[in-house]
Amino acid sequence: MAVPPEFIEDLRQRVPLSDIIGKRVKLVRKGRRFSGLCPFHSEKTPSFSVVDDDGFYHCFGCGVHGDAISFLREIDGLEFMEAVERLADMAGMAMPIGAPQDPKVTQQRKAALDILETTATFFRAALDREDGKDAARYLLNRNLDAHIIQTYRLGYAPRGGLRAALSAKGFSDADMLAAGVLRKSDRDGSLYDYFRDRVMFPIENRQGKVIAFGARALGDAQPKYLNSGEGPTFSKKAVLYGWVQAREGLRRQLPLVIAEGYMDVIAIHKSGVAAAVAPLGTALTPEQIVLVWKLHNEPVLCFDGDAAGQKAQMRALERFLPLLEPGKTARFATLPAGKDPDDVLREAGYEGFKNIIATARSLVDTMWDGIMADHDVRQPEQRAQFWQAIRSQIRNIGNNQVRSAFSDEIENRIAAMRTQMRGGTMPMAARTARRPSTGMINRHKALLALLLAHPALISGAFETLSMIDSGDERLEMIKKAAIDALISDPDLDAAALNYHLQGLNFTDELADLTGADMKARLPFDPATMNSDTAEAHLGELVALINGKSGVFSKASQQRN
Structure with a gap:
C-alpha cells in the first residue's frame, strides 16, 4: 500500500x-x-x-x-x-489504513512463525540429548564447533515428540499442519512429525526469523535432503539459505559466494574467507538473483570442474543475463572436478579456496569461452555459428545500456578474431597442434615445470613467455592459465597455483610435469633449488628454446 x-x-x-x-x-x-x-x-x-x-x-x-x-x-x-x-x-503511530487484509491469513502466518521458532528451539535442545548423539557426531565430524552450531541454529529432529511439545504450548494440529511441521498420512489419515531422525538446518528470512527447515538424513533414509513445503511463511524460490549470516560477513568487506548446499555455506562462513548463500536445492531463480544483489554487486558462483558442472555454469549464466543492470553482475569460479567448496577447504585450506575465489572469471569471459568450447572456430561455418550463438545470448540482456556495452565488447572480440584469421593464426583454443621434436617439447616442459615450482618468476617474464610457443595445445593452455592466475594474484605460491590449475582440469598435465618420469629427464629438481638458481635456469631454458646455446643446454641435451 x-x-x-x-x-x-x-x-x-x-x-x-x-x-x-x-x-x-x-x-x-x-x-x-x-x-x-x-x-x-x-x-x-x-x-x-x-x-x-x-x-x-x-x-x-x-x-x-x-x-x-x-x-x-x-x-x-x-x-x-x-x-x-x-x-x-x-x-507508537498507527500505519495508514490501506487495502484490507484477511485476519485469518494474518493469524495463520503469525501462528506459523511462532510454531517454527518454537520448533527450532526444540530441535536445538534435542541435539544435546542422548537420542541426538548421532547427529551431534555428524556435525563434529564436519568440524563444526559450538559457535557455528549456534550461529546457524543447527539441531536434530528426533523420531517423535514434536507434536506433543507444541500441543503443550497451546498450538493446534491445524496450525502445525499449516506450518509444515506435521503431516497427515495418506494411508489412514493419522498425523505424524514431518522431520524425523535428521540433522536440521533452520531457514531464516532476512529478519532472522525461522520460516522453514532443511533436513539431512542420518543413515540411508531417502531423500537425503528434505525441505519444508511451501506455506504461509515460505516460498523457496524467493529465499536464500544463510542470507542473515552472509550480511554480517559482507560488513567485513568479504566477497560473496553462491554455493550449492547448506554445508558448503557453513564451511565457507567458518573459514572467514568469504560470505556465502545457497538456493534451496534448485537452480537460482530470478527472485534469488535479485536477493543476492541486495547483498553484493558481484557474487562468485562456484561450479564443479567436470562436464556437468560446466553445463550448470552456463545455465546459471543464462539466468543472469536478462537481469543484468549497470554495476550488477557475477563472476564464475571453477572447482576441481568432483569437489565442492567444503572439500576444497578441507583439502587445500583457506588459502586454496581464497585463490579460487580471487581468480574467478568475469561473466563476459565465461560466456565467450563457454560458447566457443562448443564450436570448432577453425572452420568458417562453425565460426559463423559461434558468432551467431553469442550474439543471440547478448539479445537476452534486458537492460539497454548493459546490452549495448556487452554487444560492443563481443563485436570487438569478433573483429579481433577476424584479424587473427586473416593473419593466418588461430585462437588459442582452436590452433592445430604441430608435432614438435621430442627434445624440444621436453625443453618446453622443463620450462613449465620450473615456473610451476617458482611462480614468482612468471611475473617478471610475461612478455618473454608469451612469445614462446611449444606447438602443443595443452601445454600452451596451461602456460596461459598460469600467467592469467599470476596476473590476478601475484602472491600465489607453488601449492596454490597447482591447486588452481587442477581446478581447470589440468590434472594429467600437472602429473606429467611434476612426476618421476619428468624429473628423470631434467638436469635439476625445480622444487629444491632456490629462487636465484631458478631464475638462472629460466634464462638458460629460454635461450635454449630460442636456439641459443648456454651452460644449461649441454646438460639438457645429454638428458634428451
Whole structure:
C-alpha cells in the first residue's frame, strides 16, 4: 500500500535517529553529532557520524549514508514497507489504513512463525540429548564447533515428540499442519512429525526469523535432503539459505559466494574467507538473483570442474543475463572436478579456496569461452555459428545500456578474431597442434615445470613467455592459465597455483610435469633449488628454446 509522504516525514521527526542507531552502535556525542564505529564495514577508528537535527547518518570510511528507514533496511534486510512499519511501531503511530487484509491469513502466518521458532528451539535442545548423539557426531565430524552450531541454529529432529511439545504450548494440529511441521498420512489419515531422525538446518528470512527447515538424513533414509513445503511463511524460490549470516560477513568487506548446499555455506562462513548463500536445492531463480544483489554487486558462483558442472555454469549464466543492470553482475569460479567448496577447504585450506575465489572469471569471459568450447572456430561455418550463438545470448540482456556495452565488447572480440584469421593464426583454443621434436617439447616442459615450482618468476617474464610457443595445445593452455592466475594474484605460491590449475582440469598435465618420469629427464629438481638458481635456469631454458646455446643446454641435451 502507498504511504503518504507526510506520514514518513512525521515518523522521521518522532524517533531520534541516534536512538535507532544507538541500539546497534555505541555512539559518543561530539557537539551536535554522534560518532561511532561503522556497522557496515570493519574499522578500528570511528568514522560513522549521526546527526539527529538533519536526520541522517554518514560514514567517512565506506561512504554509506541515509536516514532512519534506509538504516533499518540495510541493517536488518527489510523492504521499504517493513522498515516503515518497524519505525511506526517505535514511534507508537498507527500505519495508514490501506487495502484490507484477511485476519485469518494474518493469524495463520503469525501462528506459523511462532510454531517454527518454537520448533527450532526444540530441535536445538534435542541435539544435546542422548537420542541426538548421532547427529551431534555428524556435525563434529564436519568440524563444526559450538559457535557455528549456534550461529546457524543447527539441531536434530528426533523420531517423535514434536507434536506433543507444541500441543503443550497451546498450538493446534491445524496450525502445525499449516506450518509444515506435521503431516497427515495418506494411508489412514493419522498425523505424524514431518522431520524425523535428521540433522536440521533452520531457514531464516532476512529478519532472522525461522520460516522453514532443511533436513539431512542420518543413515540411508531417502531423500537425503528434505525441505519444508511451501506455506504461509515460505516460498523457496524467493529465499536464500544463510542470507542473515552472509550480511554480517559482507560488513567485513568479504566477497560473496553462491554455493550449492547448506554445508558448503557453513564451511565457507567458518573459514572467514568469504560470505556465502545457497538456493534451496534448485537452480537460482530470478527472485534469488535479485536477493543476492541486495547483498553484493558481484557474487562468485562456484561450479564443479567436470562436464556437468560446466553445463550448470552456463545455465546459471543464462539466468543472469536478462537481469543484468549497470554495476550488477557475477563472476564464475571453477572447482576441481568432483569437489565442492567444503572439500576444497578441507583439502587445500583457506588459502586454496581464497585463490579460487580471487581468480574467478568475469561473466563476459565465461560466456565467450563457454560458447566457443562448443564450436570448432577453425572452420568458417562453425565460426559463423559461434558468432551467431553469442550474439543471440547478448539479445537476452534486458537492460539497454548493459546490452549495448556487452554487444560492443563481443563485436570487438569478433573483429579481433577476424584479424587473427586473416593473419593466418588461430585462437588459442582452436590452433592445430604441430608435432614438435621430442627434445624440444621436453625443453618446453622443463620450462613449465620450473615456473610451476617458482611462480614468482612468471611475473617478471610475461612478455618473454608469451612469445614462446611449444606447438602443443595443452601445454600452451596451461602456460596461459598460469600467467592469467599470476596476473590476478601475484602472491600465489607453488601449492596454490597447482591447486588452481587442477581446478581447470589440468590434472594429467600437472602429473606429467611434476612426476618421476619428468624429473628423470631434467638436469635439476625445480622444487629444491632456490629462487636465484631458478631464475638462472629460466634464462638458460629460454635461450635454449630460442636456439641459443648456454651452460644449461649441454646438460639438457645429454638428458634428451
